[in-house]
Each structure stands twice: as C-alpha cells, then as structure tokens.
Amino acid sequence: MSLLELSGIGRDVRLPDGSLLPVLAGVDLSVAAGEHVSIVGRSGSGKSTLLNVLGLLDSPTAGSYLLDGQPTDSLGGRRRSRLRGETFGFVFQQFNLLPRRTAEENVAAPLLYARGRDFLTRNRAARTMLDRVGLGARALSVPEKLSGGEQQRVAIARALVRGPRVVLADEPTGALDVETGAAVMALLTEVTAENGAALVTITHDLSVAALAGRRFRLDAGRLTPVAAGDALAAATSDRTDA
C-alpha cells in the first residue's frame, strides 16, 4: 500500500466570469514511504495546485486521494489540519520564514502545534535540526539577517523538525542561484533520506528533478511519467514551452 495514492484527481477553479477552469485533470500518482518523486512543468501548469492537494491544503474537485489507505475527502477541518501537521513538512520557494523570529523559533514553530513531549522539548529539537543543516551557529539570527541559501536551510530544518513522513517542496531552489540551489537540494535530499521521509519536489530545474528516483511531468493539468532517458527531451520541451 502506498503512503499517498491519488487517482483521477481533478481540480476546477471558478473564474470571476463564472466559468470553470480545470487546473488539474485525471491526475494519478502514488508515493511510497521514503521515496523521492519530482514533478516538472511550465509555469501555470498546476504544479502548486497539485502540491497543495497532496499537502491537504486544498481539496480536489474530482477523484480520490487516499492517505495511508484512508480517504481524505471525508475528513473534518480539524482532523485535516492535525493530519497535515503530523504527516507533511513544507518547503516553499520564497522560504516563508516567520519574520523577526530567530532561526530557532522558526524551526520550533511547527512543534507549537504538536502535543506533549514534542511540544515541550521543541527548542532542543530545533537546535538539533539546525545543527543538522549546518546552521547551529546562526540559531539566534533572524531571517532578515540570513542569506537566501541560509534561509532555505532553516526552512528545510523546519520542514523536518516534526519528523514528517512526506516533505513537499515547491520550487525549493527557485529563488537561489545555481550553486546555492544545488547545495540546498543536496542537503534536502540527504536530510529527508536520513529521516526516512518521502520527498516530493516541484521544480523547473532538470538537474534538480534528476535527483529523484521517479520523475513526472505536469502539462496543462495532466501528469505523465518521464522515463529516465527522457530527461533531455523533457528539458528541451520545457524550454520551448516556456
């Protein structure tokens, strides 16, 4: 049984003129525990929408989404939020660190929503995580004082601090230069693998996508697997599309 199981997922959005725009259509995807999956696609193809559906931030308008074999469409708001916090860690393109809070406070923040021991020991856990991304010395710095690469490393520590089973990364290198991006990606892959968490990465960058065990391409809301040898083809078509 897969950890995440999407079949026939569709997501329509209503436009201001009242018409329906299908952002996702008939998406099938399964992600196993500890697996690394990448999704490439041009801008506006629905990548973020798909990731939001995966992370229980958004609900599909068609199809079924099973998490651990359990349907997610019948979950109440409260249960859904809890499940999201327990299961997923998010890494965003714009880092989305909480402004004016130290790196340590940022990394500890997800544990504010945990219970018991995890909640009480959150600051120690945050320190450990910061050490693991090599930022132990910057624990008391605020995001405003950190470089982009450092901020994204803090975000990676934050995504992993609660021991999620899946890390969802939406263009994690999108705001970084090539070298920094590569270093951050290497770190993200390494740390998630160490934690045994699955990783779903959305990216424009084919070298980033190539790090994944399984690769997909999203085009106009449709998801298609990319064969290992097709990376170059995908790259060219992506360039011409964009």
Added chain:
Amino acid sequence: MTGLLGTFSEAWGEVRVHKARVLLSLVGVFLAVLAMTTVTALGQIAAQVQQEQAEASGGRTATIGVSAYDPMTGNVPRQEWDAGVEALVTRYGLPEQAVATLAQESGLYRFPGGTQSVETRRVSPSYGPLHRIQPVEGRWFRAGDRQSLSPALVVNQDFLTLLGVTDLSTRPTVVIGGSQPVLATIVGVVAWNEGWPSTYRIDSSAGDAVTAAGGPGFGASPTLELWVPSEQADAVVAAVQTDLARLLPGAEVQAYRQDPENLEDTIAKLRLAVRAAGLVVLALGGLGVLNIGLVTVRQRIREIGVRRSFGATSARVFSAVVLESVVATALAGLAAVAMSVAIVRNLPLERWLAGGVPLVDAPGFPVSAAIEGLVAATAVGALAGLVPALIAVRVKVIDAIRF
C-alpha cells in the same frame, strides 16, 4: 493541555515580536483604562465623602428630627419633654440606637489661658453612630458615661490645643464653670477643623441633677432624632407629630426629615455619568486596538497560511489572534490600574473634597474600580481581537502562501 500552552506561547511570541506596534495600540487602551479607573475611583471617593459629610450633619438615611417649643413661654419644660419622648419611644418600640438627642448650648470652660465660652452639643451616646462620628483618638460616649460624676467630653482639635495638650495620653480634664463648676473628662477627640473650639458633652451624668439640668444655661429642650427606614420616614413624621402634640399640650411640635433626602439619587446619577464617560473613552481605545489589529492581520496573512501548513486548526488560529489581543490589553489595563492607584493615592483629596477636613474613613482606592478597569481592558482586548480573528480564520491557505 499542551494545546493551551501552545496557544499562549504563540500569542506571547506575537506580542513580543510586535512590541512597538503592540505598545502603540495599547497607548489608547492604557489611557482609556487609566482615565476610566481614575474617574470611577475619584467619583466613588467623592460620593463616599459627600455621603459621610452629609450624614455627619444630617444623620443617616432616614433621620427624622423632632423638636418642640411653647409659643407662650418659649421652652417646653424639660420633665414634660422627657416624659413625652419616653412615651413615644415605648409606643413605637424604637430601639435605643435608633433614638438620639441633641441640645445646643454654650459652656464656660476654664482653659490655662482663661475662661472661654465654647459651643457645646449635648448628645446621647447613640448620636455618634447615627452621625457616623469616629473619634481620631480615644472613644465616643458609652451609656456607662452617664453614671460618672464627671461629665464626659469629646472635643475637637482646637479645644485640645487651647487646653495646651497634644493628645489624650495625659488623661486631660477641664473645669466647666458656672454657678456650680464641674470637672469634665475628655474621652475622645474628633477631627473637625472648624477653626474654633467645640465639643460634644454626654447628655447627662451623675452630677447633673444639681448642676445643669433644666438650669438657665441649658437653653431650649433638645432635638430628638429618630433613625428609621427610608420608606417609613413619611409615616413616622406624621405619627410623631400628632402623638407628641397630644402628649405635650400647648406645645408646638415639629417633625421633619433632616437627612439629605436626595443624596442617594444624586450619587447614583453621578456614578452613572462617570461610568458612561468611562465607557465612551474605553470604546475609543478599543477602536484603536481594533484598527491596528486589522492592519496587522492583513500583514500577517502569509504567516497565518504558513502556520496552517504546520497543522494549525482554525480554532487555534482564532484563539491565538484573540488571545494576542487580550494578553496585550490586559497588560495595558494592569499598568493603567497601577498608575491610577498611584495617582489617586497622591492627590490632595482631603483639600479638594472635604475642605481640608481629614476624612473619617480615609477612603482607600476602591477595589471595585480596579477590578472594573482590569475586566474592561480584557473585554476590550477580546472584542477588538474578534474581528481580526474572524478574518484570520477565513484566510484561504492556498492564497496566503501563493507567491
């Protein structure tokens, strides 16, 4: 349990990070609570003082004054008056502490600097409680004082000064002159600062029969004071008037309500006005908090989205925003109440409210005003946090974290 702790740490973190903004928004609440609490406290103190002073002269609510005079001879003979009062008290079964007598006279007192005439109020022991007289030193009259050969006196400060003593530690006495001088004992001192000596003297003492009773210096027959429930006042006035007139044939009897009847009303109105003003000020302060709360919640939409991605439930988002507002205003309220206490303590209240006369119960800061201030500050925080909290809950996560 940890959920609650978490909400608190989150709210506290917000307050801490946004110190400047929070402080700014709280200036309004601080000032409002300060104004409201101070005004309420002062209003309550003023009302208390006013009531105290009114009762000191007119008696408690409701005090009926009764007096009689003979249109032919002037005074009603003392024995007849006493018998009439006795009969009245027995008929209505009035308790001892509800009946007081007062007779004004002037006595000749022998001070070290010479004999001087001093305004003297001869009163029954029940007069003191009825007028809330509390000596600053010594005590008020007791029924037992009537058995003493030496009449008991409760004097004011000027009297004591004339006598050349500063306190009662030397058990001061004074000779009351006249045809048959008598040595009086000072048992208490009251705080009246009239600027000239005056004294209370017990209505009768063991040596009186031969000295003053009915004597020429005694003046008019005493005024009788009856302390009755407010709602019975009118009935008592009418009954006493007819009954006493029958008991004292030929005498003109007057019964009237002598406490300031409308005082309760006036004070209630004063309090209402103060409260209304305080609420308006507080509402303005609350609007300030609400305004800044709205501005910040808009700035924080992305942050709220990020927290939702951490698994924050809508209930949690809601209570964190409300709590943040409450924590902040409650702190402002606390500071304002503390400030208000400091201000009220240091105001020359006696000069303003009592014309320099020391207050009998030096009124402390009204606890109710302090509690009211804190509750109001907290309530304003909750109310002002409500709208931003509703906005925060309605934030669509995917829109909040979209870039």
